[in-house]
Amino acid sequence: MTLRCLLVDDNQHFLLAARDLLEREGLTVAATAEDSAGALGRAAELHPDVALVDINLGGESGFDLAARLAPIPVIMISTHSGEDYADLIAASPAIGFLSKIELSAIAVRDLVAAR
């Protein structure tokens, strides 16, 4: 079964490129959202298997959103290095972290499977 994911990022260029790439690599991107309210709405509607959430959503915190998306598993993403946020990621309900540049369908699947 293909994994259905929700992409949350405040940058449109990234949303478009990431959606393209992940779909090409065999995931289904059920929806994208640019802020917390949009993400919560789409999640309630579509029940994705996993959400990819940018740590920094403009003025909003991706970690706060991750907590509110429960029980949907969340992978935090960022252009920043994961090391900077290691403590916050460990303390959050997120199942893992992916640097945006390393984003791939395999990496998402691995994290979901390892949960």
Next chain:
Amino acid sequence: MDDAETLVQLRRLALLVAQGVPPEEVFAAVCKEIWRHFGGSTARLFRYELDGTVTLLANEGTTGPHVRVGERWEGYPPAGLTASVQRTGKIGRINDFRELPGGQKYADEGLISAVGMPIHANGRLWGMIAVGSSEGRLPDDTEARMAAFTELCAIAVANAQSRAELVSSRARLVAAADEARRQIERDLHDGAQQRLVALALRLRSVTDADGAAEVAADLMTVIDELRELSRGIHPAVLSDSGLRPALRALARRSPLPVEIDVRLDARLPSAVEIGVYYVVSEVLTNAVKHANATVVLVEVSVGEDVLELCVRDDGVGGADPSRGSGLVGLTDRIAALGGTIEVASPPGGGTTITCRVPV
């Protein structure tokens, strides 16, 4: 009062200033020492503000409803001490408040006579120290005795104030530098970095020449963005070619016509070049944002050991540094170079910024 005691008094003040206590405390202490020194009934310290108003900084002795320390001193008669010292910059004397038109409220406090000494600091009339007596006419030698003592007090007062200004300007400079770095990080992260990440992902799914051409075109816009950003951090033309070409480049990019006259033969210390560049840059931005001007004139010339910069627009005027952070930031920056900056901006009369920096 003998010399030994005078010395003790002055030493106390000097210590206070050196400790960096808030200026209000120094003002109160100076006032008290003067009151003690002259054994009068009242001592008062005033500051003449740049906008022509007067502030009562400290009071010791008699008082009345018009005596409100820290507030504006109002309703003073044109022939009284406050007004005459403000007008002449010289010592003033009132021998009998009961005979002074508008002097009744001072007589009501119990004052009969008073002498006011101007305080000069940084080349301008800064304030006044006044001593009043309820006993009768102050003795004829009061002026002479006050001159020597108040000169020393004036130094304490002016030092306390410039020290406080220095502390806050230093804090503002550091805060402005921190904020600028934060802004650069945000611009880099939200802009070029995000675009590059998206492009890297897109490259991984590119399958044909058209896709590659699209990515290449987007890369060009990221490069443009980075160039703009690095110019904002520091204009390269300024460090490699100096002020004249850097200012001309600024002028070319401005949406307003800018007439520029830079009379300058040699390179200047880089701190000065950067300071002047940022003054012109901010003032041009302001002229575009606020002035509704049709033209801006920029003149730079270097004399013996001072650089003079003048930027003038023909817009609506009414610039007020307290409404933003740009003009205050320039004042701090130029002060850090040991220079001065003046803003003249009468409503309807355009805005002129004059700046002098030692070189």
